[in-house]
Each structure stands twice: as structure tokens, then as C-alpha cells.
Amino acid sequence: MKNTVILTVIICSLFAAVSCQKDELDLDNPNALTTDQFWVTPDDAELGVNSIYAMFYKDGLWARWIYFRLDLTSDEGFSQSPWVELADWTRFGYINYNFWEGNAVTWRDTYKAVFRANQVLANVPDIEFSDENRKAQILGEAKFFRALYYYYAGVLWENIPLVLEPSTPSDLPEQHTREEVFAQVEKDLNEAFSALPLTWDESQTGRPTKGAAKAMLAKLYMQQHRWEDAKAALEYLVKGEGAMYSLVEDYRDNFTHLNENNSESVFEIQFGDQRRGGTGEGQDASVSNTRAQFFAPRGIGWSDGQARYWLVDAFKEEQTVNGEIDERLRYSLFYPDLFEDFGDKVYGKDWEWGDEEAWFRKYQRDYYRENEDYFSEVNQRLIRYADILLRYAEVLNELGMTADAYQYVDMVRARANMAPLAEAYPGIGNNREAFLDRLKIERVLELSGESVRWEDLKRWGDLEDQSAVDEIAERDPDFGNFDIGKNIRLPIPQVEVENNPNLEQNPGY
Structure with missing residues (x-):
């Protein structure tokens, strides 16, 4: 069950605290394990790989800010946040390249995740296991996650450092092109596919499978227009050994906590609401998703991200075979005529709407509560069938x-x-x-x-x-600011460029 995977990261904050980096004085803490002391037993390897899963719950990634990059910067969404700099980063107003919430924190957390994967890949091969299959799986998990984070880094920034060994504070990694980064992603995913199981026991739900590795390969190949390779990867899931997925009957089941890890899920991030701390490395650190809080309609959450109204129109262009409105609209968006069309109130309340106003309904919790907070337990379906x-x-x-x-x-x-x-x-x-x-x-x-x-x-x-x-x-006026050849990728945080002579800022910035 998903709680099993979530609970395994509780002690990862302790592991991360003793293994990520020393301070600038390079002093040893007599109460902390050194790297040599830690990577000794199979249990250490388990803790190490679980620390990678813990990165899902960090601000820069799937707990919060990456949705601003992937959903709101696209033509599906936008921001009217009173925090002007935050809103500007969804409409290509990139002025301060070090803006934390818009850029730097996602860069930082991406490389933290890569670092944790690299630690596993560097140290676990030397650990003696009685179960060599489990050892191979752990290495496969680490390769899958390194590939996943480099894939999204390649989509967002393109030209980035490619770090394949545990880094140190003095490192000045070389910059690589998107093509070079994607070549490493391909290598990692193929090796992960060989090591990962087709399925896991129920107690290990949430770990990547062979199907998840093939799905990520398909995404990678498609971004490169390698259509034959993508076809082969997808056929594994549609017709081959991995053809074990199916569409659930109820579309809504893909976006609530009531039927998670179902037959449609190829890979989903496990979230929970049992720990209500912050998003740091403390023992009470949250394992929740804050997207619902930031994307909720006015008066429910922070309302920093909303949907473009053209999406509503797109749903209404074609009726069902029964002459009705496509019910996917009902579970995808909040909009002025939601009650008239389907009888649904927004969080059970009457609402005053602005002209052509819409909000994302997916992953919101109006189906059982009337407000949002920072502790959504709804899993993020990263890849579904x-x-x-x-x-x-x-x-x-x-x-x-x-x-x-x-x-x-x-x-x-x-x-x-x-x-x-x-x-x-x-x-x-x-x-x-x-x-x-x-x-x-x-x-x-x-x-x-x-x-x-x-x-x-x-x-x-x-x-x-x-x-x-x-x-x-x-359909999205923010694209009036879009600069061809420049805004197709994010700027690299300027502090990274200034501190590393091997990095050049992305073209146009």
C-alpha cells in the first residue's frame, strides 16, 4: 500500500543529514556517521534508495513548484498571483534568474535527487547482499530516478551539468547539451528496465516497475522524434509483456485518494497526510502535496495558479453519443456553469465567478472537504495508461x-x-x-x-x-511574451553560472 513507501522515507531525513555535505569549515561531527561508516549493510542500501523517494516531497519538485513550470507556463494555465514575480515566471517574465520559487529551488532539488541516486550507485555495488536480486533492484531504482530527474531537467533547462558520481562542494561539473543528457537518460532507463520487476508485492506499491521504465523511455524517444524506438517502447505496454494496464471505468478515480494505484496507473507518486511538518529534512517533514493549496479557487487556497477558459470551450465543442457534455470536463475544471451543467458546487459552496474564469479541479479535494491546506494525500499520477x-x-x-x-x-x-x-x-x-x-x-x-x-x-x-x-x-495571451529560441528553455540560475566557469547561461538570457 502507498503508506508503506511513504513511511520508509521517515528516517531518510536522518540519513540525508549525515551524508549530503559538510559545512565550509570541513569539521567532522563525532555524533554523525561518515560515508565509509554508513554504506556497509543491505539495510544501509535500503535507506539510501529510500532517500531518493523522499525527494518527491520537496518544494522544488512534486510537492509544489514544478507544477508552475509544467502546467502554468503552458497554454493550459496561468497565474494572477498578487506575488508579481511568481506570476511573471508563468508568463516568461524571467528577470531575476535566481528567483527561488520560479527556478532556483527546482534546480537545487533536482540535483539533490541526482546526488542521492549517485550515492546509491557509487556505494551499493560494494555492499555484500545475501539477496543479489534485491541488490540489483535497488540499483535499478536509483537509475530510474536519476533518469527521471535528468529527463525533466532536460525538458526544462536543456543544457545542464551531467553529474554521475557523488558530488563534493568543490566540484565544477561540465555543461552538457540536451542530447547528451538524454543519452544518459536512455542508458539509465534501459539498465533500470533490466533490473526492475514487472510488478512489486502490494507492500512495495509505489516503486517503479519495468512498465514505468518503458513509459519513460517512450516519453524520451518521442521528445527526440525517434518514432521507431518510441513505438517499440510503447508496444511493450500495449501489446507486449508489460500489457497489464487498463483504463478504469470512472475517469474521476485518477485524481482522488479513493482508488489509487489502480489498473490505469503506470507510475504514481505516493503522497500522505500523516506528517504535518515542513518540507525540509526534519523527522516530521511532510510527505504531502501542496498543489491543491496553491491551485485552489479564490477563498479556498492561495489561488496562485488557474486554468485558461479555452479548455472549457474545448470540452463543449463535441457532445457524447447521448447528446450530453463530456463528463471529463466535470472532473477536470471548476468554471461558472459547473453547477448548471453537472449540479456540482465548488467545495459545496455557491460561488461568484469572474468572466470566463476556470480553475483546475484535478487533484483538488472538494469531493470530501470545503477547503484546502498544505497536506494533500492525493497521489500524483505521473504516468497513466x-x-x-x-x-x-x-x-x-x-x-x-x-x-x-x-x-x-x-x-x-x-x-x-x-x-x-x-x-x-x-x-x-x-x-x-x-x-x-x-x-x-x-x-x-x-x-x-x-x-x-x-x-x-x-x-x-x-x-x-x-x-x-x-x-x-x-488562447493564452502570456505567449505574447514568448521569445522564439529563448523561452523554450528556462534560464540556468545565475548563481550557478557565476560560481562554475564550466557553465554558460542558456541562449538569449
């Missing part, structure tokens, strides 16, 4: 197999009670561009607010052409 099916359709279309791609879109549409794609849009036929244009909408209807849109826009090349950016700006 509906995404896999739509990706497979996209890959087949890119390979000229458009006729074969329809069935996988239809599987996703059928759950929402939508007509088959060819019936609803017969004009598409086998036209590759027309199919991709429709698939872009299908991904929005199914996956809006799930932190995939930014990588989608990059993969499709929509951020590299001024006419495409102008079209995006019609």
Missing part, C-alpha cells in the same frame, strides 16, 4: 500508420462515451497532419492539468515557429 494509448496513436501516425492509430484514441474516447474518432471527424481520414491536429485536442481533453502539456508543445515544434506561437497566444 490513457497517456500511453494517446502516445501510441501519435507515434503510429508519425510513422505513416494513421489508419492503425484510430483504435487507441477510440479506447480513450469510449470511456468518456464519445463516438469513434472516424465517425465524429470523418474528414481526417489518413491525413497525418489532420490526425495530429485532432490528437492535440484529444490529449487536452484527457490530460489537461496533468503536467504533460509543456513537453507536448515542445515535441510538436509549436514553440519553435512564430506563427504557431501566435496561434497559442490567441
Whole structure:
């Protein structure tokens, strides 16, 4: 169960405190274990790999700020936060490259996660295990997570240091291109796939599987337009040994705490509300997600992130086979006509809405409470099977197999009670561009607010052409600030550039 994985990170803060770094005076603490003293037993290895999981609960990553980078910077979301600098970082107003909440903390926590993975990979091979299979799994987990964090770093910053050994304060790592970073991600994921199991015992739910490794490989290959490689990775999940996933009957089950780790989940981050401390390394550190607090409507949470109203219109462009509104809208967004359309009140309350106002409903907890806080227990479904099916359709279309791609879109549409794609849009036929244009909408209807849109826009090349950016700006005015060739990637925190002569700031900054 998810609580098992969450509870394993409780003592990781103690481990991290004695292993991450010494202070600038390089003094030894007689009460703390040294690295040589720690990495001795299989239990030490378990603690080491669990410390990587603990990074999910840090501010810069999946506990808080990464959603501002992946959801709000895309055309699906935006910010009207009274904290102007925070809002500016969702509309390409990058002035202070060291802005903590917008950039530096995500960079820091990314490399903390990489450091913890590197510690495992450097030290665990020398530990004697009676169970060599478990040793291999631990190394596979570490490689999976190093790959995951480098993948998102490659999506966000592109040209970054590639650190593959435990770092020290005096290191000045070399900068690498996105292509070089992605090559390492590919290597790590392939090695992780070989070591990870197809499934885990229920007590270990939340650890990555072979399916999760293949799904990440598919994402990686697609970002590089390596369509044949992506096809092979996805077929493992759709037709091959890893074809054990299925769409849950109730779409809403993907976004609440009531049916987590279900048949649709390929990899999800386990969150809980049993510890209500901060997000540091203390023993009471939270294992919760704060997204709900920051993305809640006015008066419920901080309301720093909201959805673009064009999403509501997109859902209403096509009715179900019964002539009704696509019910995915009901569980994706809060908007003025939610009560009229579905009978749902926002957190059980009457609401005064602004003109064309919308908020993300996914991962909010209005289904059982009337406010939000910093301690959401709802798991983040990082990869789910509906995404896999739509990706497979996209890959087949890119390979000229458009006729074969329809069935996988239809599987996703059928759950929402939508007509088959060819019936609803017969004009598409086998036209590759027309199919991709429709698939872009299908991904929005199914996956809006799930932190995939930014990588989608990059993969499709929509951020590299001024006419495409102008079209995006019609539905998201923030893209009027988008600078081609510059804003497709974040600036590297300036303090990193100034302190490391081997780093150059990203182009245009």
C-alpha cells in the first residue's frame, strides 16, 4: 500500500543529514556517521534508495513548484498571483534568474535527487547482499530516478551539468547539451528496465516497475522524434509483456485518494497526510502535496495558479453519443456553469465567478472537504495508461500508420462515451497532419492539468515557429511574451553560472 513507501522515507531525513555535505569549515561531527561508516549493510542500501523517494516531497519538485513550470507556463494555465514575480515566471517574465520559487529551488532539488541516486550507485555495488536480486533492484531504482530527474531537467533547462558520481562542494561539473543528457537518460532507463520487476508485492506499491521504465523511455524517444524506438517502447505496454494496464471505468478515480494505484496507473507518486511538518529534512517533514493549496479557487487556497477558459470551450465543442457534455470536463475544471451543467458546487459552496474564469479541479479535494491546506494525500499520477494509448496513436501516425492509430484514441474516447474518432471527424481520414491536429485536442481533453502539456508543445515544434506561437497566444495571451529560441528553455540560475566557469547561461538570457 502507498503508506508503506511513504513511511520508509521517515528516517531518510536522518540519513540525508549525515551524508549530503559538510559545512565550509570541513569539521567532522563525532555524533554523525561518515560515508565509509554508513554504506556497509543491505539495510544501509535500503535507506539510501529510500532517500531518493523522499525527494518527491520537496518544494522544488512534486510537492509544489514544478507544477508552475509544467502546467502554468503552458497554454493550459496561468497565474494572477498578487506575488508579481511568481506570476511573471508563468508568463516568461524571467528577470531575476535566481528567483527561488520560479527556478532556483527546482534546480537545487533536482540535483539533490541526482546526488542521492549517485550515492546509491557509487556505494551499493560494494555492499555484500545475501539477496543479489534485491541488490540489483535497488540499483535499478536509483537509475530510474536519476533518469527521471535528468529527463525533466532536460525538458526544462536543456543544457545542464551531467553529474554521475557523488558530488563534493568543490566540484565544477561540465555543461552538457540536451542530447547528451538524454543519452544518459536512455542508458539509465534501459539498465533500470533490466533490473526492475514487472510488478512489486502490494507492500512495495509505489516503486517503479519495468512498465514505468518503458513509459519513460517512450516519453524520451518521442521528445527526440525517434518514432521507431518510441513505438517499440510503447508496444511493450500495449501489446507486449508489460500489457497489464487498463483504463478504469470512472475517469474521476485518477485524481482522488479513493482508488489509487489502480489498473490505469503506470507510475504514481505516493503522497500522505500523516506528517504535518515542513518540507525540509526534519523527522516530521511532510510527505504531502501542496498543489491543491496553491491551485485552489479564490477563498479556498492561495489561488496562485488557474486554468485558461479555452479548455472549457474545448470540452463543449463535441457532445457524447447521448447528446450530453463530456463528463471529463466535470472532473477536470471548476468554471461558472459547473453547477448548471453537472449540479456540482465548488467545495459545496455557491460561488461568484469572474468572466470566463476556470480553475483546475484535478487533484483538488472538494469531493470530501470545503477547503484546502498544505497536506494533500492525493497521489500524483505521473504516468497513466490513457497517456500511453494517446502516445501510441501519435507515434503510429508519425510513422505513416494513421489508419492503425484510430483504435487507441477510440479506447480513450469510449470511456468518456464519445463516438469513434472516424465517425465524429470523418474528414481526417489518413491525413497525418489532420490526425495530429485532432490528437492535440484529444490529449487536452484527457490530460489537461496533468503536467504533460509543456513537453507536448515542445515535441510538436509549436514553440519553435512564430506563427504557431501566435496561434497559442490567441488562447493564452502570456505567449505574447514568448521569445522564439529563448523561452523554450528556462534560464540556468545565475548563481550557478557565476560560481562554475564550466557553465554558460542558456541562449538569449
